[in-house]
Amino acid sequence: MSLAETARSVRENAYAPYSGFKVGAALLAADGTVFGGCNVENVAYPEGTCAEAGAIAAMVAAGQTRFQAAYVVADSPLPVTPCGGCRQKLAEFAAAKDVPVTMATLAGEETTLTIAQLLPGAFDAAQMETPGA
Numbered sequence: 027m028s029l030a031e032t033a034r035s036v037r038e039n040a041y042a043p044y045s046g047f048k049v050g051a052a053l054l055a056a057d058g059t060v061f062g063g064c065n066v067e068n069v070a071y072p073e074g075t076c077a078e079a080g081a082i083a084a085m086v087a088a089g090q091t092r093f094q095a096a097y098v099v100a101d102s103p104l105p106v107t108p109c110g111g112c113r114q115k116l117a118e119f120a121a122a123k124d125v126p127v128t129m130a131t132l133a134g135e136e137t138t139l140t141i142a143q144l145l146p147g148a149f150d151a152a153q154m155e156t157p158g159a
């Protein structure tokens with residue numbers, strides 16, 4: 027399945043009884059495998075997880091730690107954009123800063139931005155290399 031097909035398909039399994047907002051995400055791993063994830067909410071609201079986090083967990087559990095493209099879809103009036111936390115999570119596993127993240131509506135509208143555009147000035151491992159620390 028393509029990234030879009032995977033994201034749309036896994037979205038149908040989203041557990042979103044509190045927001046009613048189902049989201050599907052898919053990642054194209056460096057080895058060409060596609061992984062999907064959906065949002066999983068909880069009655070203790072902050073314990074819910076986003077679709078992007080689910081897709082990342084599936085990819086890492088399968089032994090892949092880099093993705094070359096991402097796709098996120100929801101039944102929203104405008105293409106759904108990853109939340110701030112998910113932008114940081116995606117940046118951790120993106121193969122490069124110019125990896126495209128396509129955001130989509132169920133109706134078919136799409137917008138694509140790179141990881142760097144979604145999270146400019148991202149905190150990354152290079153900033154932890156503090157000489158003399």
Ligand code: THU
Pocket residue numbers: 042045047048049064065066067074075076077078098106107108109112
């Ligand atoms: N949500 C995602 O899963 N991904 C996004 O990119 C935006 C928001 C989820 C979190 C929550 O379950 C619901 O959408 C409403 O915020």
